[in-house]
Amino acid sequence: PWLCVPRFDDDPLCAAILDTARGGHFRVAPDDVIEARQWYLDDSAVLVTEQRTSGGVVRLVDAFALQPGADLHRAERHGVGAHVRTVEVLHGDVEIVVELAPRKGATFGRLEGGLSIEWSHAPELPLRAMCDRPLDGARTVIALREGERLSFTLRWDADSTGDVTSDTRDPGEMLRQVDASWKDWAGCIDYEGRRAREVRRSALTLKLLDHAESGAIVAAPTSSLPEAIGGVRNWDYRFVWVRDAAFSVHAFRRIGMEGEAREYLDWVLRAVEIGDRGAVLYDLDGNVPENEYEDSDLEGYRRSAPVRWGNGAATQRQHDAYGEIVDCAYQWVRQSGEPLPAETWKRLAGFVDQAAEVWDTPDHGIWEIRAGNRLFTYSVAMSQVALDRGARMARQFDLPGDVESWESLARHLRQELVDKAWDEEQQAFTETLGPGGGLDASVLALPLRQVIAADHPRMVATTQAVVNGLGVGEGLIHRYDPNVSDDGLPGEEGAFLLCSSWLIDNLVLQGRIDEASELFERLCDRMGPLGLLPEQIDPSTGRFLGNYPQAFSHVGVVSNAVLLARHAEAGS
Numbered sequence: 001p002w003l004c005v006p007r008f009d010d011d012p013l014c015a016a017i018l019d020t021a022r023g024g025h026f027r028v029a030p031d032d033v034i035e036a037r038q039w040y041l042d043d044s045a046v047l048v049t050e051q052r053t054s055g056g057v058v059r060l061v062d063a064f065a066l067q068p069g070a071d072l073h074r075a076e077r078h079g080v081g082a083h084v085r086t087v088e089v090l091h092g093d094v095e096i097v098v099e100l101a102p103r104k105g106a107t108f109g110r111l112e113g114g115l116s117i118e119w120s121h122a123p124e125l126p127l128r129a130m131c132d133r134p135l136d137g138a139r140t141v142i143a144l145r146e147g148e149r150l151s152f153t154l155r156w157d158a159d160s161t162g163d164v165t166s167d168t169r170d171p172g173e174m175l176r177q178v179d180a181s182w183k184d185w186a187g188c189i190d191y192e193g194r195r196a197r198e199v200r201r202s203a204l205t206l207k208l209l210d211h212a213e214s215g216a217i218v219a220a221p222t223s224s225l226p227e228a229i230g231g232v233r234n235w236d237y238r239f240v241w242v243r244d245a246a247f248s249v250h251a252f253r254r255i256g257m258e259g260e261a262r263e264y265l266d267w268v269l270r271a272v273e274i275g276d277r278g279a280v281l282y283d284l285d286g287n288v289p290e291n292e293y294e295d296s297d298l299e300g301y302r303r304s305a306p307v308r309w310g311n312g313a314a315t316q317r318q319h320d321a322y323g324e325i326v327d328c329a330y331q332w333v334r335q336s337g338e339p340l341p342a343e344t345w346k347r348l349a350g351f352v353d354q355a356a357e358v359w360d361t362p363d364h365g366i367w368e369i370r371a372g373n374r375l376f377t378y379s380v381a382m383s384q385v386a387l388d389r390g391a392r393m394a395r396q397f398d399l400p401g402d403v404e405s406w407e408s409l410a411r412h413l414r415q416e417l418v419d420k421a422w423d424e425e426q427q428a429f430t431e432t433l434g435p436g437g438g439l440d441a442s443v444l445a446l447p448l449r450q451v452i453a454a455d456h457p458r459m460v461a462t463t464q465a466v467v468n469g470l471g472v473g474e475g476l477i478h479r480y481d482p483n484v485s486d487d488g489l490p491g492e493e494g495a496f497l498l499c500s501s502w503l504i505d506n507l508v509l510q511g512r513i514d515e516a517s518e519l520f521e522r523l524c525d526r527m528g529p530l531g532l533l534p535e536q537i538d539p540s541t542g543r544f545l546g547n548y549p550q551a552f553s554h555v556g557v558v559s560n561a562v563l564l565a566r567h568a569e570a571g572s
Contacts, residue, residue, distance in 0.1 A: 001025060005156045006081055008211065008218045009238045009283050011121060011309075013102050013156075018224055018307050019298040024103030026129075028085050028152045030058055031097050039529050043186035043200060045208055046179045056092020056146065060085060063178040065153075068169070070177075072185035075263045077213045081157020084171045084178075087150040096150055098140040100129055104297075108137050114153075128155040132171075190256030191558075193565030194517075198524040201531030202554035203255055206248065209551050211284045215263030216240045217248060218284070220535065220547035226304035227493035227536055227546050234304055236311050237535075237547040239281045239289055242268060243324040243366065244552060246449075249331050251558040258335075265332040269344055272325055272351075280318045280368070281311060289314050316364040317373070322355040323382030323389075327449070330389035339397035349401045352390035356409055359383035365431075366442045367479055371488030375433045377421040378442040381451045384413035388450075414451060422458055428465035429458065431485055438484035439469040441477050444502035447509055448559075454509030463506050472539040475500045475519035494536030494545040497523070501556025508563045520560050533557070 001016035003026065015023035029051065036051040049060040065082040072078060087096055100108070104121040115135050117127035129135065130153040133142050142150060151171035169177075182204070189203050210217050220237035227233035245268045252261035271279075271286035283289045292312035300307050329340060329348050340348065359380055362373035387410035394401045420433040421443070429446070430437030443462055447454035454460075470478045476495035480487075500523055507516035526542070527533055533553035535546030 027099040044179045044182040056094045057090045058094050059088045065174045066178050070181045082155045084174050085152045089144045089146050093145050096142045100138050188256045195524045199561045202557045205554045215267035216284045220550050222547045224307040225547045231491040236308050241281045246327045247555050251555045254562040268328045281314050313368040319363045319379040320382035322351045323385035326386040326389045352386050355383040355386035369487040371486045428462040440480045441499035454506050476539050494538045497553040498556045504560045
């Protein structure tokens with residue numbers, strides 16, 4: 001129901017998840033499915049689906065094909081631009097429908113072993129549907145008996161002549177090779193603590209969201225999956241948020257994904273070199289995406305309109321970006337032990353200076369509100385991070401910069417946060433500096449960025465206030481209350497899963513291990529048979545909300561697991 005080719009951020013070839021009638025689809029499956037179950041092979045990106053029909057049971061096996069001998073440890077292109085599916089009848093007699101219906105229409109031509117497809121929306125994209133049974137055109141019905149198989153491959157990759165890349169491998173062989181390559185890569189995952197299966201799947205999911213050629217990691221592979229069914233909070237997340245970088249790199253390094261951490265950091269620094277200022281988000285090439293717009297052709301997931309392409313947050317002012325970028329560079333030098341290139345440091349030092357200049361200026365904040373700007377606590381905290389990390393790098397490598405001034409202002413901002421973000425009546429750090437701010441779960445990230453200690457009395461009180469004021473039970477937490485903190489949008493949203501992970505980390509750092517462990521178990525229980533997590537959860541139903549799978553949610557799982565495991569080791 002969803003496929004963007006050839007990249008995450010390209011237009012979707014099929015988007016039935018956003019409109020079953022007009023979204024387009026590619027279907028190779030039985031017509032009368034009664035029930036189904038689905039799972040990934042262990043430590044693999046090969047997906048298995050079993051479906052029961054009135055006539056029998058079939059097994060579908062899916063994967064995106066890799067180059068022969070692909071080594072996923074290396075930062076290079078691994079895919080061959082093909083989706084492979086095999087269908088096997090396990091029991092009975094089943095009719096398989098092969099239906100090709102790209103979004104916005106297509107014309108078909110016959111070729112040996114399948115069909116050529118000219119997509120009306122992008123006729124320059126070479127598409128081929130290859131099958132080991134004859135295809136009649138846009139729709140073919142193929143009868144299979146018990147023990148029989150069908151193999152189908154959708155190709156979109158082109159060689160230098162513009163023709164679809166030749167690959168004579170048997171689809172079954174391609175699936176086996178994909179499984180072997182992923183199992184080999186999974187050997188790098190260094191984690192043996194509780195819920196290891198879920199943690200390993202989180203690592204695999206983050207790797208799947210990795211654009212290997214560049215090192216970028218998209219926030220999610222989807223667009224416009226709603227934060228509330230029927231609501232308008234529907235966003236395109238197929239981009240790279242800089243703030244995700246520092247959290248992701250921390251998570252990667254903790255479980256042995258050193259290569260991915262390094263490549264992501266390299267990507268962030270390259271993206272910084274492209275623009276005149278630190279942007280909030282980038283496309284896979286490190287450019288600021290085009291303007292956000294609404295698509296009136298698609299009705300949206302369960303009629304949750306509008307469907308959006310692009311993301312308006314790209315042009316917002318979010319001052320935390322300076323801290324995120326500088327912190328990424330700080331992790332890079334800590335990891336490598338080497339100073340940054342002179343031109344890179346010059347740009348980063350400029351970001352430190354900008355953080356010093358704008359820290360007391362209102363912005364759109366971490367949650368990218370579309371209402372009036374405010375002096376957000378998280379943004380001030382990340383300005384403090386920019387100053388602190390910049391000063392540390394300058395001291396370590398004797399780099400140019402106003403180091404004493406940076407250090408002095410970093411100390412001042414830490415005290416400003418302790419004094420002015422605190423609301424005596426609410427007994428909590430709130431969303432803004434000064435009176436009148438609402439509760440905001442982003443303040444739970446302050447200890448994780450080493451701005452305020454988790455066991456500081458005011459941080460302990462804040463943790464409890466967030467649970468009491470924004471929590472909805474079982475560790476689920478809203479980011480903020482839009483009825484108190486206006487974000488410029490109608491309606492409400494679900495509980496934000498990353499906030500649950502921040503809560504768990506705070507509880508561990510405060511020594512409340514039993515509480516943290518219980519909430520971690522509940523978080524993992526929400527993953528289901530595929531081991532995937534969305535952005536948000538509907539507290540009343542447990543339904544997944546928002547774009548899926550969400551990198552941030554899986555970063556949180558990894559962070560929680562490692563922190564709990566380290567505490568267990570320290571206590572043993």
